[in-house]
Amino acid sequence: MFESRYSEVTRRLAVEDSGAWDVHDRAREMEREGQDVILLCVGDPDFRTPEPIIDNAVSYLRVGRTHYSPALGEMKLRRAVADMETQTSPHPCSAEEVAIFPGATNALHAVMSCLLDPGDEVVIPEPMYVGYGTIMSCLMAKVIAVPLLAERDFALDLTAIKQAVNARTRVVFVNTPGNPTGSIIPRAELAELADFCRQRNVWLVCDEVYSMFSYQGRHRSLRACAAHLDNVVMVDGLSKSHAMSGWRVGWAVAPRELIQRLGNYAAATLFGCPQFIQDASAFALENDQRYVQEMREEYRQRRDLVLSELKKLDSLHCHVPRAGMFIMCDVSGSGLSGRDFSSQLLDAEGVSVVPGDAFGPSAASCVRIGLAQPRHVLGKACQRIQRFCDSL
Ligand SMILES: Cc1ncc(COP(=O)(O)O)c(C=O)c1O
Numbered sequence: 001m002f003e004s005r006y007s008e009v010t011r012r013l014a015v016e017d018s019g020a021w022d023v024h025d026r027a028r029e030m031e032r033e034g035q036d037v038i039l040l041c042v043g044d045p046d047f048r049t050p051e052p053i054i055d056n057a058v059s060y061l062r063v064g065r066t067h068y069s070p071a072l073g074e075m076k077l078r079r080a081v082a083d084m085e086t087q088t089s090p091h092p093c094s095a096e097e098v099a100i101f102p103g104a105t106n107a108l109h110a111v112m113s114c115l116l117d118p119g120d121e122v123v124i125p126e127p128m129y130v131g132y133g134t135i136m137s138c139l140m141a142k143v144i145a146v147p148l149l150a151e152r153d154f155a156l157d158l159t160a161i162k163q164a165v166n167a168r169t170r171v172v173f174v175n176t177p178g179n180p181t182g183s184i185i186p187r188a189e190l191a192e193l194a195d196f197c198r199q200r201n202v203w204l205v206c207d208e209v210y211s212m213f214s215y216q217g218r219h220r221s222l223r224a225c226a227a228h229l230d231n232v233v234m235v236d237g238l239s240k241s242h243a244m245s246g247w248r249v250g251w252a253v254a255p256r257e258l259i260q261r262l263g264n265y266a267a268a269t270l271f272g273c274p275q276f277i278q279d280a281s282a283f284a285l286e287n288d289q290r291y292v293q294e295m296r297e298e299y300r301q302r303r304d305l306v307l308s309e310l311k312k313l314d315s316l317h318c319h320v321p322r323a324g325m326f327i328m329c330d331v332s333g334s335g336l337s338g339r340d341f342s343s344q345l346l347d348a349e350g351v352s353v354v355p356g357d358a359f360g361p362s363a364a365s366c367v368r369i370g371l372a373q374p375r376h377v378l379g380k381a382c383q384r385i386q387r388f389c390d391s392l
Contacts, residue, residue, distance in 0.1 A: 013137060019358060038350060044239075097256060100249070105250070108235050116139050124146070124174075129207070144169070150363070174207070187220045305382075348391065354368040
């Protein structure tokens with residue numbers, strides 16, 4: 001009789017559950033049963049991938065771009081990313097500083113795999129994107145979560161981050177524009193943090209997947225802000241900006257030596273990403289001005305709609321997001337925690353939002369409202385939220 005035995009990693013991942021998707025999973029179940037449910041949990045854009053990108057991918061499929069590709073990615077796409085970085089930063093970027101991965105999640109996993117040994121500490125501001133915990137858990141890295149203050153709209157606390165860095169710290173990991181908070185780290189703070197990390201011999205990694213959706217203030221990439229690039233890594237992708245979450249395209253921009261190591265890692269784990277998808281992704285980056293702008297404008301209008309509707313309720317306080325696809329709403333005035341609010345809101349009105357504590361204890365009084373729904377659906381959701389608050 002075979003006795004199945006599994007690795008420690010599988011055990012760690014099985015217990016690693018912040019309960020982030022409990023409400024969402026229940027909402028999906030209710031939807032399957034035919035109930036009228038509005039899902040505001042996910043960060044998957046509701047827009048279709050722009051038609052020209054789809055046509056481009058199909059044309060590359062037809063000419064046979066269906067074979068293996070280099071581990072670090074197709075030169076054409078690496079160059080397109082490098083050109084974009086060169087345009088937005090005082091530092092020129094070459095294709096040799098870019099590695100392509102199937103999504104930012106995979107890029108982050110690969111980067112952290114090349115930087116961290118078990119037991120190394122990673123300093124991350126909290127609330128943080130739920131995907132970070134599982135990456136660190138896979139690698140047995142220790143997350144040192146630095147709380148951000150709701151009173152300061154979850155702005156980066158440079159002093160607290162610096163205090164959290166010690167001899168065991170290998171990486172400081174930030175996210176701007178931020179999920180779930182929608183905050184943007186100002187240029188001067190990113191520059192200071194990069195410089196501090198460099199002096200302390202620590203890597204600074206920045207997740208910038210919402211880079212193209214800023215509404216107030218301009219997003220500046222870590223590479224654009226840092227004076228030196230030898231300790232900085234930037235990760236981005238097309239999931240959000242181009243409504244291409246299912247295509248799985250992301251990248252890391254990093255010093256050449258790290259890129260070489262990422263190449264070895266990618267060769268061992270991925271053996272390349274699909275050619276036709278990379279072709280169409282290069283096309284997407286080179287021809288995206290109009291539709292990225294249109295999507296950004298639509299998200300802005302959705303954000304403004306939800307903010308103005310929920311402002312009418314005394315028991316709720318929304319943090320105004322400067323960027324991204326989410327609104328953090330403090331529900332403590334309702335007398336409920338974020339978790340109870342989200343659970344009861346689903347039961348009472350069929351609206352699913354994410355409890356804030358899924359992103360860390362600093363957001364326990366909040367719920368995260370996603371903007372990946374058309375305006376008329378968001379309007380209906382706000383009415384239901386109002387009715388729920390009135391009933392409390
Ligand atoms: C902050 C952040 N990083 C990374 C990701 C995942 O991006 P990708 O689809 O490119 O793996 C998400 C998705 O929600 C996110 O919010």
